[in-house]
Amino acid sequence: MNQALIQGADGGFAPSEIVYIPEGEHAIRPTVDGKPGDVVVRLSPQRGHEVAAAFQRDLSRRQGENVRPILDFDHRASGAAAGLPKSFSYRPGVGIVLAVDWTNAGRVAVEGRDYSYFSPEFLLDEDGTPAGLPSRGSIGSLVNNPAFRSMPRIAAADAGGGNETPEQTFTRRASALVAAGEVQTMGEGYSRVAAADPSLYERYCESLQPASERAEQAQRVKAAEEANQEVERRALALVQSGEAASLDDGVNKVFRRDSALYMAYCERFEG
Incomplete structure (x- = not known):
């Protein structure tokens, strides 16, 4: 079977x-x-x-x-x-x-x-x-x-x-390369793993960030996404009411009327 x-x-x-x-x-x-x-x-x-x-x-x-x-x-x-x-x-x-x-x-x-x-x-x-x-x-x-x-x-x-942290997985795979004789040092092993699996390397780097910073970053991302949705909602309303000729025109009008929303919207392009 x-x-x-x-x-x-x-x-x-x-x-x-x-x-x-x-x-x-x-x-x-x-x-x-x-x-x-x-x-x-x-x-x-x-x-x-x-x-x-x-x-x-x-x-x-x-x-x-x-x-x-x-x-x-x-x-x-x-x-x-x-x-x-x-x-x-x-x-x-x-x-x-x-x-x-x-x-x-x-x-x-x-x-x-x-x-x-x-x-x-x-x-x-x-x-x-x-x-x-x-x-x-x-x-x-x-x-x-x-x-x-x-x-x-x-x-x-x-x-x-399955239950490993990204750091544990990264280290395990680097250690395996050393044990197999494919590299001479852990540093070389880390470099090989990072090159072979960029996604794992990215998760490994993120895991080194303090939990408080990760939580703060997540909040900023969420706020920026909500601001983006609000801008699009208001701009579409202006188009539907005839106050804006296009969606882009509506977005510009929203920004001019609400500078705080504009700043929040710009957060999504930072960092």
């Missing part, structure tokens, strides 16, 4: 966790017993922890066997492993989550955007509730043809950072 996994991003990292089965009811058309078949998968919030526990029991059993459980590529059942499953858990509102230890081949495939989705292999009860893992073979594959079409993809650049 296929489900959306991740979308690689330039400079991104493969996530340490993936959504194995999404919460809710999903009608999909996977391969069942070697043939295409229509299946409805049902994972209710009420049974989420129970299902995750069953999957963890099966995984622990298989991890104790001589042949390790793996994630592979395109359900080939042979060749390189994409990752090693570590543990299952249930996350309310998300579904069954699998912690993954990526192999080199899997990490390159994800971060290089060669593969964008994950296809789990699991057993189903008669009512469509996920029941556990197969007794042998891969427990899922990296693929590019998902069946769970409604599942949102998780950006690789955000992996492992």
Whole structure:
């Protein structure tokens, strides 16, 4: 069965966790017993922890066997492993989550955007509730043809950072570059991350601003937006009443009549 996994991003990292089965009811058309078949998968919030526990029991059993459980590529059942499953858990509102230890081949495939989705292999009860893992073979594959079409993809650049501050994410990614030997110092790592992800760098810089200054700036922005709306409202009224020939003419008349509003309006162009 296929489900959306991740979308690689330039400079991104493969996530340490993936959504194995999404919460809710999903009608999909996977391969069942070697043939295409229509299946409805049902994972209710009420049974989420129970299902995750069953999957963890099966995984622990298989991890104790001589042949390790793996994630592979395109359900080939042979060749390189994409990752090693570590543990299952249930996350309310998300579904069954699998912690993954990526192999080199899997990490390159994800971060290089060669593969964008994950296809789990699991057993189903008669009512469509996920029941556990197969007794042998891969427990899922990296693929590019998902069946769970409604599942949102998780950006690789955000992996492992769901609860991180921008500063923590920035530092983690710079540290990874140093650890991999791609740069020699943290300073070089910071520069590389900033160049690869300007949005993260901007959030990082904003996080260094004191909370009081951020609140004050937010208030200024809100006041400027409200002033802009008020100017447009008054200018449109002047046009509709025939006092102004155009919207621009109306704006100019509003400014001449209300200097305080003009100053507030100009705030939106500052800083």
